Amino acid sequence: MTFAIEARGVGKQYVRGAAHYRRLHTLRDALSEWAARVIRRTPTARAAAQTERFWALKDVSFAIEEGEVVGIIGRNGSGKSTLLKIISQITAPTTGEVRLNGRTGTLLEIGTGFHPELTGRENVHLNGTILGMSRAEIAQKFEEIVAFSGVEAFIDTPVKRYSSGMQMRLAFAVAAHLDPEILIIDEVLAVGDIEFQKRCLTKMEDISKAGRTILFVSHNMATVDQLCRRVLWLDRGHLVDDSTDTRAVTSRYLFSDEAQSAAEWRPSAHERPASDYFALNWFRVCDHAGRTIDAPVRNDVDATVEIGLSILKPHPNLTFGYALTNEAGVCVYWTSTHDAGHRHCPRIGAGNVVLTCALPRSLLNQGMFRLDFMSAIHAQEWLVHPNQTRTSVFLRVSGLDETQHLRNTWPGVIAPVLRWSSRPEAREGALDRAEQGAR
Amino acid sequence: MEATLVPMKVIKPIDDRTLVEELADLWRGRGILAVLVMRDIAVRYRQAAIGILWALLQPIVTTAIFTLVFVVFIRLPSQNIPYPVFAFAGLVIWQYFSRAVSDGTLSLVTNAGLITKVYFPRIVIPLIAPCSAALDCAFGVAALFVMALLFGADLQWTAAFVPLVVLFVGLFGYAIGLCLAPLQAIYRDIGIVLPFALQIAMYLSPIAYPAAIVPESVRWLYRLSPIAVMADTMRWALVGSEPPSAGGVVLAFVLTGLLLWGGLNIFRRFEGTLVDRI
Numbered sequence: 091m092t093f094a095i096e097a098r099g100v101g102k103q104y105v106r107g108a109a110h111y112r113r114l115h116t117l118r119d120a121l122s123e124w125a126a127r128v129i130r131r132t133p134t135a136r137a138a139a140q141t142e143r144f145w146a147l148k149d150v151s152f153a154i155e156e157g158e159v160v161g162i163i164g165r166n167g168s169g170k171s172t173l174l175k176i177i178s179q180i181t182a183p184t185t186g187e188v189r190l191n192g193r194t195g196t197l198l199e200i201g202t203g204f205h206p207e208l209t210g211r212e213n214v215h216l217n218g219t220i221l222g223m224s225r226a227e228i229a230q231k232f233e234e235i236v237a238f239s240g241v242e243a244f245i246d247t248p249v250k251r252y253s254s255g256m257q258m259r260l261a262f263a264v265a266a267h268l269d270p271e272i273l274i275i276d277e278v279l280a281v282g283d284i285e286f287q288k289r290c291l292t293k294m295e296d297i298s299k300a301g302r303t304i305l306f307v308s309h310n311m312a313t314v315d316q317l318c319r320r321v322l323w324l325d326r327g328h329l330v331d332d333s334t335d336t337r338a339v340t341s342r343y344l345f346s347d348e349a350q351s352a353a354e355w356r357p358s359a360h361e362r363p364a365s366d367y368f369a370l371n372w373f374r375v376c377d378h379a380g381r382t383i384d385a386p387v388r389n390d391v392d393a394t395v396e397i398g399l400s401i402l403k404p405h406p407n408l409t410f411g412y413a414l415t416n417e418a419g420v421c422v423y424w425t426s427t428h429d430a431g432h433r434h435c436p437r438i439g440a441g442n443v444v445l446t447c448a449l450p451r452s453l454l455n456q457g458m459f460r461l462d463f464m465s466a467i468h469a470q471e472w473l474v475h476p477n478q479t480r481t482s483v484f485l486r487v488s489g490l491d492e493t494q495h496l497r498n499t500w501p502g503v504i505a506p507v508l509r510w511s512s513r514p515e516a517r518e519g520a521l522d523r524a525e526q527g528a529r
Numbered sequence: 530m531e532a533t534l535v536p537m538k539v540i541k542p543i544d545d546r547t548l549v550e551e552l553a554d555l556w557r558g559r560g561i562l563a564v565l566v567m568r569d570i571a572v573r574y575r576q577a578a579i580g581i582l583w584a585l586l587q588p589i590v591t592t593a594i595f596t597l598v599f600v601v602f603i604r605l606p607s608q609n610i611p612y613p614v615f616a617f618a619g620l621v622i623w624q625y626f627s628r629a630v631s632d633g634t635l636s637l638v639t640n641a642g643l644i645t646k647v648y649f650p651r652i653v654i655p656l657i658a659p660c661s662a663a664l665d666c667a668f669g670v671a672a673l674f675v676m677a678l679l680f681g682a683d684l685q686w687t688a689a690f691v692p693l694v695v696l697f698v699g700l701f702g703y704a705i706g707l708c709l710a711p712l713q714a715i716y717r718d719i720g721i722v723l724p725f726a727l728q729i730a731m732y733l734s735p736i737a738y739p740a741a742i743v744p745e746s747v748r749w750l751y752r753l754s755p756i757a758v759m760a761d762t763m764r765w766a767l768v769g770s771e772p773p774s775a776g777g778v779v780l781a782f783v784l785t786g787l788l789l790w791g792g793l794n795i796f797r798r799f800e801g802t803l804v805d806r807i
Contacts, residue, residue: 092537104805175804179540179648182801188540194648202646207572219564220647248575 092191094272094303095154095177099186102147102172102327146172148327149186154320156192156271159294159304161318161336163311163343166477169327170307171276174198177305178274192271192303195222201261206250210241210260213249217264231267239263266293273297276307291317309419311340353384355463355483365465365473367408371398371442373463375449375485386488389505393449393485395461404440406432407468412447413476417458420503424476428468449485452507455500459485542801551652551797558650562657565640569661584665585672588620595620595737605738610768611680614673618767619736619760621669625662626698626756627727632658633706634723637714641807651800652793655706659699666695673767682768690766694759701755701785707792711799714807736760741771755781 147169154160164170175181177188178196203220204213214235218228228235236242239260241252249257275294294317298304308314314321314336321339323331333339354374375383378392387393397410411426425447427435436445461483462476474481574580595616599605605612633655637644640654670691677684713719734757740748751757752774758781761773 176540180645181804183540183542185542187542190538190540194538196647199646203643205568205572207575208568212568212571216564216568219561220643220649222649225560 101185161314164324195270386486397445455505554650558653562653625666628662629659629702634709685769704788752777
């Protein structure tokens with residue numbers, strides 16, 4: 091049996107700092123680091139250099155058969171994107187190897203290489219070639235691609251004159267006509283409107299029906315359930331689950347957030363968001379009596395989000411807040427102290443401060459929610475970005491109110507209780523009379 | 530069915546890649562190189578009213594200024610070829626080299642959006658600039674022929690070597706680009722220093738003046754510079770001026786060969802983790 095994709099002991103080590111976290115690495119830094127290392131070869135300096143390295147992926151092995159549609163799930167920073175980048179050859183593994191049997195197409199982004207100055211026609215050729223199509227292939231499919239995109243009339247116009255929707259449609263048309271044996275897709279579906287996402291999903295279903303192998307990274311468990319026949323679950327660089335029972339894995343994944351993360355966040359040795367401006371002391375959701383909510387609650391209870399802080403350096407634009415995400419990975423809302431404008435934001439002076447914010451009542455749907463702490467200097471810089479933090483607490487909403495609490499989940503991202511009223515239907519003419527009467 | 534025809538691809542840590550694989554990559558990437566070169570050329574002169582003529586204007590104006598300074602002001606001892614032809618021949622070579630090196634060095638950074646999102650042989654990237662600049666250079670060479678005829682220089686049969694000279698300069702530029710592009714991707718210092726370094730190199734090279742006016746004792750230094758040798762070769766090929774020394778030409782070939790080999794190795798070292806550090 092030959093596998094379409096076979097990974098053996100794949101590992102990827104990054105040097106913390108050089109990659110994302112520190113400011114631009116300059117030649118001077120490299121030279122001075124090198125000089126420092128040469129001058130004093132102390133073991134402590136080496137140990138420090140060791141701690142700077144971390145494994146984004148560690149010893150990941152799996153084999154995917156031809157025609158399988160496989161979803162990769164895991165939290166931010168779990169190594170999903172790194173794995174995808176290694177399989178698509180964008181970055182090299184540090185250890186191990188990957189064997190690919192068949193032509194590979196990567197879609198980490200729609201419209202890679204599009205140039206605004208070039209015409210639609212030129213961009214189709216450019217993008218198609220970059221994605222791995224041959225000239226003959228593009229020439230053969232060109233009419234089809236253009237027809238699919240629906241921008242025939244503008245095909246010889248520079249793409250910079252296109253609306254963003256047109257650009258997206260053209261780029262997607264090219265991607266959709268890519269016909270690799272192994273297709274690697276990352277969150278492409280996360281962008282674009284519903285219509286666009288639907289088309290992407292339909293196209294992916296077509297591709298999988300044609301017996302192609304698809305590797306698909308997503309935060310959206312519903313999509314993974316629907317599309318994939320197998321799931322790989324990555325956590326902190328390790329492959330923790332690999333199963334064909336997708337539904338079981340995805341729900342276990344969602345549940346794991348609950349198990350691993352408490353309803354109350356307290357600083358630990360290795361993790362404490364802090365900056366020159368503040369240090370976070372705690373972050374939790376509590377009830378009206380000040381008790382942390384660690385059990386499922388109805389969506390109409392009084393609940394308050396509490397942020398305990400030590401303000402080290404007050405700043406008029408210092409902002410705190412949180413992002414609320416549901417279990418499908420959909421952001422429900424962001425809220426921060428500056429939402430109501432400068433004049434209405436709470437005073438945050440030096441010393442220990444407790445910020446509180448009532449959770450909206452009768453708004454959240456049933457399910458698991460994650461609250462990610464965030465902080466910024468308003469409109470200037472992020473101090474803690476909600477998508478990049480692990481400072482999170484969890485809340486399970488179960489039951490909407492007394493009358494509905496037996497229902498499973500209400501359709502929709504939110505389940506607001508809205509006010510309805512009724513009035514007798516006005517007959518013809520009656521409306522006018524009623525209006526006149528009102529005057 | 531088709532899958533069996535495609536050889537299995539193995540992705541390994543970078544240290545395990547060989548030079549042969551790298552060269553095979555270069556060949557595999559020729560299609561994408563062609564489109565990226567076309568993109569470069571198309572984008573460069575689109576929406577410019579006089580388009581590709583800009584490629585000529587710059588060396589012509591520079592030649593005029595050099596002529597003014599060196600012939601009218603300084604009264605450089607006249608060569609056996611008209612000075613404007615002499616200077617223009619040098620400038621065509623120099624500008625091609627300079628663009629190949631500077632654009633080639635920046636190439637990984639300017640194409641970061643591509644290389645972080647899709648795989649294709651990275652080794653073609655520093656080659657885009659030498660290829661797209663070759664078009665400008667071709668126009669320059671055409672203008673050079675016209676100019677040589679206008680000034681009454683007698684063209685030699687050796688003019689057939691001119692394309693080879695251009696090809697060689699392109700290779701030399703590519704070799705330097707291969708060395709510098711990965712460094713520029715990681716340390717932006719290179720891109721800051723480079724324009725200045727190129728400018729100094731131009732004044733040190735016999736582009737605007739003949740090597741003959743340089744004191745004998747240091748003239749051997751010019752033979753170490755492939756670009757100086759190529760400027761002289763260009764003039765010799767075109768109008769039969771003093772031929773370049775055979776030693777210089779051989780050295781230029783050896784140096785360029787070494788630089789290409791070294792550049793390929795440097796590039797190979799860096800390309801696997803480039804994306805993580807760019």
